[in-house]
Amino acid sequence: MLEPRETDGRMQGADDSATSDCQSPLPKVLVVDDLPANSKLVEGVLEPLACEVVVATSGQRALALLDCDEFAVWLLDVQMPEMDGYELARRAREHPRGKDVPIIFLTAMRPSVEGVHRGYGSGAVDFLFKPLDATVVRSKVQVFLELYAGQRRLASAYEELKAAQARLVQAAKMASLGELVAGIAHEINNPLAFALSHVETVKKCLQRVEGSPDTTISPSAEPDWQRACARLAEVGMGLERIRELVLKLRVFSRLDEGEWKVVSVSESVDSVLMILGHRLSASIAVEREFSAPDLLECYPSLLNQAILNVLANAIDAIDxxxxIVIRTSTVAGTYVIQIADDGPGIPRELRERVLEPFFTTKAPGQGTGLGLSITYSIVRKHGGTLELECPPAGGTSVTLRIPGSAPRSLAG
Ligand SMILES: Nc1ncnc2c1ncn2[C@@H]1O[C@H](COP(=O)(O)OP(=O)(O)OP(=O)(O)O)[C@@H](O)[C@H]1O
Ligand SMILES: [Mg+2]
Incomplete structure (x- = not known):
C-alpha cells in the first residue's frame, strides 16, 4: 500500500497547472490533486505504463487543459478547495473534450452512499480509495489506455472508410459521366460524318449547276435559289459546330487516357466548359487569362474532373x-490554375469544412458534397496543393498548384 504524503511542499513544474509535451505521441492521463505530493505519488505508480502523466493542481487548471489537450482518463481527487472533484467532473462533462473521458475518483474518505451516487452522477466510472494500491491503480488505468487506443484506431478507420467511400462514389459518378459522354460522342459521330460529306456533295453539285453554261435560273426562281444556297451554307456551319462539340466531348471523356501524359490545358478547360455549357448563359461571363505554357503533364481525366468540380461550384455560387475568371500561370516550376468567381464567397465558419467529404450547403439532391474533397485528392495525387480564398471584396478563388515534376504513381 502506498501512503500519500500530505505535505505543503509543491512539486516542481506542477505549480502552474501542468507540464505537458504537446509533441508526445503517448496517450495522456490527467491527475488532478491540490496536493503535489499526492500527484507525485500517482505519477510514480503510473510510470511503468506507456502514457504521459499530466498534473493539474486545481479544477480550474484542469478545465483549462481541456482546451488544448485530449486525455485517455482522468484521476480526480474528491476533496479539493474551491472546486471539489464532483463539481470538476460535472463541468468537464460540459466541455466537448471532456464529455466522454473516463473519470476515476481518488478519495481518502469512504464516501457516503449519497457521495457515491453524486460521483457516478457527475460522470465517474470508478472510485479508488487511499491509500492507493499501486497494482489496482495501474491495472485500471491500463484498461482505459487500451480502450482509448482502440477508440482512436476505430475513429481513424472510420475516417479512412469515409474518404474511400467518397472517392468511390465520385469515381463512379465520373466514370459513368465519361462513358455516357464518350457513348454519345460516338453515336453522333457516324451520322455527322455522312451529313457533313453529303452537304459538301450538295454544295459542289449546286456550284456545278450554277456554273454550267446550260443553266438558266428564271428571275422568279432566283430568290429561292439564293435562299437555298445560303441555308445550305448555314447547315454546313451548324454541322461544323456539332463536329467541334463532339471533339470536345471526346477530349473530356478521355476514357482511353487514364495515364500520365502531356495535355493542353486550354483544351481541357474548353471541354469542361462545353460539358457545363447548359448551365452557362449570356449573363455569366467566363474570362480566360492564360499566361502559363499550354502543355501540362498530368492525369488528363483527373485534371478535367478537378476543373469541372471547381467550375461547377463557381457556377452554382454566382447563381x-x-x-468567372480562369487563370493559368507558372510559379517556380509549379503550374497554377486559378478559378475565381464573384459569388457570395464561403462563410468564414464553413471554410474549414468545405473540403470534408459529404459537406454541402446545397439542398438535398443538389450537391453530394464531394466536389472539393475529390478535387483536393486529385491535386494531391499530382503532388500539388489546393487553396481556397475569399477576399474581403467578395467572391471565391480556388487555386490548384501542380508541380512540374509530379509523382507518376497514383498512390496517395
Ligand atoms: N465557389 C464557391 N462559392 C461559395 N461556396 C462554395 C464555392 N465552392 C464550394 N462552396 C461551398 O462548399 C461546399 C462544398 O463544395 P463541394 O463542391 O465539395 O460540394 P457540393 O458542391 O455541395 O456538391 P457536389 O458534390 O455536387 O460538388 C458547397 O456546398 C458550398 O457551400
Ligand atoms: Mg461542388
Whole structure:
C-alpha cells in the first residue's frame, strides 16, 4: 500500500497547472490533486505504463487543459478547495473534450452512499480509495489506455472508410459521366460524318449547276435559289459546330487516357466548359487569362474532373449572373490554375469544412458534397496543393498548384 504524503511542499513544474509535451505521441492521463505530493505519488505508480502523466493542481487548471489537450482518463481527487472533484467532473462533462473521458475518483474518505451516487452522477466510472494500491491503480488505468487506443484506431478507420467511400462514389459518378459522354460522342459521330460529306456533295453539285453554261435560273426562281444556297451554307456551319462539340466531348471523356501524359490545358478547360455549357448563359461571363505554357503533364481525366468540380461550384455560387475568371500561370516550376468567381464567397465558419467529404450547403439532391474533397485528392495525387480564398471584396478563388515534376504513381 502506498501512503500519500500530505505535505505543503509543491512539486516542481506542477505549480502552474501542468507540464505537458504537446509533441508526445503517448496517450495522456490527467491527475488532478491540490496536493503535489499526492500527484507525485500517482505519477510514480503510473510510470511503468506507456502514457504521459499530466498534473493539474486545481479544477480550474484542469478545465483549462481541456482546451488544448485530449486525455485517455482522468484521476480526480474528491476533496479539493474551491472546486471539489464532483463539481470538476460535472463541468468537464460540459466541455466537448471532456464529455466522454473516463473519470476515476481518488478519495481518502469512504464516501457516503449519497457521495457515491453524486460521483457516478457527475460522470465517474470508478472510485479508488487511499491509500492507493499501486497494482489496482495501474491495472485500471491500463484498461482505459487500451480502450482509448482502440477508440482512436476505430475513429481513424472510420475516417479512412469515409474518404474511400467518397472517392468511390465520385469515381463512379465520373466514370459513368465519361462513358455516357464518350457513348454519345460516338453515336453522333457516324451520322455527322455522312451529313457533313453529303452537304459538301450538295454544295459542289449546286456550284456545278450554277456554273454550267446550260443553266438558266428564271428571275422568279432566283430568290429561292439564293435562299437555298445560303441555308445550305448555314447547315454546313451548324454541322461544323456539332463536329467541334463532339471533339470536345471526346477530349473530356478521355476514357482511353487514364495515364500520365502531356495535355493542353486550354483544351481541357474548353471541354469542361462545353460539358457545363447548359448551365452557362449570356449573363455569366467566363474570362480566360492564360499566361502559363499550354502543355501540362498530368492525369488528363483527373485534371478535367478537378476543373469541372471547381467550375461547377463557381457556377452554382454566382447563381445565374456574374463573372468567372480562369487563370493559368507558372510559379517556380509549379503550374497554377486559378478559378475565381464573384459569388457570395464561403462563410468564414464553413471554410474549414468545405473540403470534408459529404459537406454541402446545397439542398438535398443538389450537391453530394464531394466536389472539393475529390478535387483536393486529385491535386494531391499530382503532388500539388489546393487553396481556397475569399477576399474581403467578395467572391471565391480556388487555386490548384501542380508541380512540374509530379509523382507518376497514383498512390496517395
Ligand atoms: N465557389 C464557391 N462559392 C461559395 N461556396 C462554395 C464555392 N465552392 C464550394 N462552396 C461551398 O462548399 C461546399 C462544398 O463544395 P463541394 O463542391 O465539395 O460540394 P457540393 O458542391 O455541395 O456538391 P457536389 O458534390 O455536387 O460538388 C458547397 O456546398 C458550398 O457551400
Ligand atoms: Mg461542388
Amino acid at each position: 445565374g449572373r456574374g463573372k
